[in-house]
Amino acid sequence: MNHHKVAIVGAGISGLAAAQLLSEKNVDFIVLEARDRVGGRIQTCREGLTPYDLGASWAHDTLTNPLFDKILNELDGAEKDRYGLYYDDQRPLYFGSKVGPYYLDIHKIEQVVKELEKYIELEYFEDIDKSDVSLYEIVVQYLKKQGRMLTEEQVLYAPQLVRHLELWHGIGWKEMSSKFGLVDNVGRNCLFKEGYDKVVTDIVSSLDENRLIKEAIVTKIDRSKPSIRIELSEGSEITADWIICTIPQSILQLKSGEKGAIEWVPPLPNRIKESLGNMSWGKLGKIIFEFDEPWWGHHNVDRFVALADPDPYLVSFWEALKSKATLNLSTHINQPKALPDSWDFPVLMLNLQKIADVPALLCFTQGDLTEYLERNPEQAWDYMRPIITKLAHHSLEGPSSLDAENIKPTKTFVSNWTIDPFSRGSYAACKPGNDPTDLVIQLSRGMNNVRFAGEHTILDGAGAVHGAWMSGRREARNILIKEGIIEGEIEEW
Numbered sequence: 330m331n332h333h334k335v336a337i338v339g340a341g342i343s344g345l346a347a348a349q350l351l352s353e354k355n356v357d358f359i360v361l362e363a364r365d366r367v368g369g370r371i372q373t374c375r376e377g378l379t380p381y382d383l384g385a386s387w388a389h390d391t392l393t394n395p396l397f398d399k400i401l402n403e404l405d406g407a408e409k410d411r412y413g414l415y416y417d418d419q420r421p422l423y424f425g426s427k428v429g430p431y432y433l434d435i436h437k438i439e440q441v442v443k444e445l446e447k448y449i450e451l452e453y454f455e456d457i458d459k460s461d462v463s464l465y466e467i468v469v470q471y472l473k474k475q476g477r478m479l480t481e482e483q484v485l486y487a488p489q490l491v492r493h494l495e496l497w498h499g500i501g502w503k504e505m506s507s508k509f510g511l512v513d514n515v516g517r518n519c520l521f522k523e524g525y526d527k528v529v530t531d532i533v534s535s536l537d538e539n540r541l542i543k544e545a546i547v548t549k550i551d552r553s554k555p556s557i558r559i560e561l562s563e564g565s566e567i568t569a570d571w572i573i574c575t576i577p578q579s580i581l582q583l584k585s586g587e588k589g590a591i592e593w594v595p596p597l598p599n600r601i602k603e604s605l606g607n608m609s610w611g612k613l614g615k616i617i618f619e620f621d622e623p624w625w626g627h628h629n630v631d632r633f634v635a636l637a638d639p640d641p642y643l644v645s646f647w648e649a650l651k652s653k654a655t656l657n658l659s660t661h662i663n664q665p666k667a668l669p670d671s672w673d674f675p676v677l678m679l680n681l682q683k684i685a686d687v688p689a690l691l692c693f694t695q696g697d698l699t700e701y702l703e704r705n706p707e708q709a710w711d712y713m714r715p716i717i718t719k720l721a722h723h724s725l726e727g728p729s730s731l732d733a734e735n736i737k738p739t740k741t742f743v744s745n746w747t748i749d750p751f752s753r754g755s756y757a758a759c760k761p762g763n764d765p766t767d768l769v770i771q772l773s774r775g776m777n778n779v780r781f782a783g784e785h786t787i788l789d790g791a792g793a794v795h796g797a798w799m800s801g802r803r804e805a806r807n808i809l810i811k812e813g814i815i816e817g818e819i820e821e822w
């Protein structure tokens with residue numbers, strides 16, 4: 330029988346971080362990874378003009394991000410920044426279907442966005458028991474209160490600017506929790522121009538590769554005896570004294586018997602099942618278009634944001650305000666369409682001409698749009714064409730041999746997180762009423778020798794690479810303490 334002191338399920342950043350710490354202390358471990366590659370939701374595509382990150386792109390919270398600090402320390406004195414660290418923190422260039430870049434008074438709209446975010450904060454700060462509503466609903470509430478003091482442009486476009494949150498959480502504003510929707514960055518965000526996977530390969534190079542088993546799909550975890558028994562899809566078994574389970578929340582949430590679910594013997598306790606039932610899962614996606622040449626003129630801007638068209642209800646709201654009519658504003662939720670309309674959703678684009686000196690745009694998509702395009706990648710250009718053509722119309726200044734209507738990418742790359750059975754989407758997200766804290770409490774408590782790590786098991790850096798990394802180290806450290814190998818306080822809730 331194949332027995333190890335610690336079995337780590339998943340070779341994403343949390344599993345690898347745990348492995349690295351155990352390895353440093355010469356503890357016997359094995360990592361079981363379902364895919365034929367390591368890194369999980371860190372995945373860099375190296376088939377294009379420059380490395381493209383299909384999963385994580387930025388180091389977030391760079392004031393309090395220990396993984397980032399470690400990278401910076403290693404770079405101190407190095408001849409070259411191997412990661413290509415880059416702060417893309419210029420103000421983005423905003424445009425919409427009816428408003429070209431530079432036509433909006435963005436500063437005045439941003440002031441309203443700031444006020445709106447403060448309004449949301451105050452709503453929940455003043456009454457912590459206030460029931461959580463969607464971002465869309467709270468925007469409507471705010472407009473009812475303040476709308477008469479705003480300009481038409483502010484009423485129509487501030488809500489569209491706020492929708493940038495959809496590209497953080499990967500879900501639409503009509504289903505996003507407003508209580509947990511705001512993002513409070515602790516420090517600026519820094520891109521890895523040379524690919525985030527360098528962080529993964531650095532860790533892997535410090536490990537004995539024989540301890541990393543790829544294409545090992547865990548199907549059953551039996552913890553009924555002191556030695557945990559782990560079954561793999563091809564029928565083999567492994568036993569271990571400890572297990573660190575880092576599989577994504579989306580897979581833990583599958584019901585027993587559902588395709589891809591892990592069978593737990595005995596079943597997961599109700600406290601964990603209930604907390605899993607009270608969390609949601611985002612669908613952030615990425616599409617990269619490469620072109621023959623960088624036809625867009627704005628080479629000094631590192632991000633473009635295509636704003637969705639003003640919401641029809643907010644347009645009626647503005648009409649009613651103007652005519653002083655009373656309008657019973659409904660917060661009607663559109664049914665997701667099979668084929669979304671361009672301009673229904675916000676799209677963030679990284680200008681890789683500015684960032685990496687290659688004629689390519691990296692587009693971020695959210696929710697149902699991601700799912701649709703990941704399932705139908707051949708339609709990615711059809712969807713983005715009107716948006717990118719609009720950018721082209723405003724970019725091709727003066728005589729140009731290029732015709733905006735005929736611009737076409739030479740290559741397209743589309744992520745596949747929603748259809749990948751080992752991620753089923755992007756990362757943890759909150760719908761109204763969800764409780765992210767309870768899940769973190771329950772999973773970080775674990776079940777004796779069954780420990781959980783991953784972006785969904787930690788509050789600092791929740792959803793992000795550094796949070797996942799810290800959670801892996803937390804669990805490895807907890808095991809080292811329990812085994813008497815190091816001294817310290819167990820870290821859990």
Ligand SMILES: Cc1cc2nc3c(=O)[nH]c(=O)nc-3n(C[C@H](O)[C@H](O)[C@H](O)COP(=O)(O)OP(=O)(O)OC[C@H]3O[C@@H](n4cnc5c(N)ncnc54)[C@H](O)[C@@H]3O)c2cc1C
Pocket residue numbers: 338339340341342343344361362363364367368369370371383384385386387388389545546547548575576577580591613614615744746751752754755756782783784785792793794795797
């Ligand atoms: C599109 C996108 C953009 C993102 N952008 C950013 C960003 O800019 N900055 C940032 O900090 N974070 C970002 N993130 C989030 C970040 O990538 C994740 O939080 C982090 O990588 C998660 O690490 P993890 O170890 O918790 O999970 P994972 O990386 O998912 O690792 C879990 C591993 O478990 C494996 N597994 C699953 N099921 C099984 C099974 N049955 N048996 C064995 N193995 C299994 C999986 O294959 C996977 O390798 C992004 C994520 C996505 C998808």
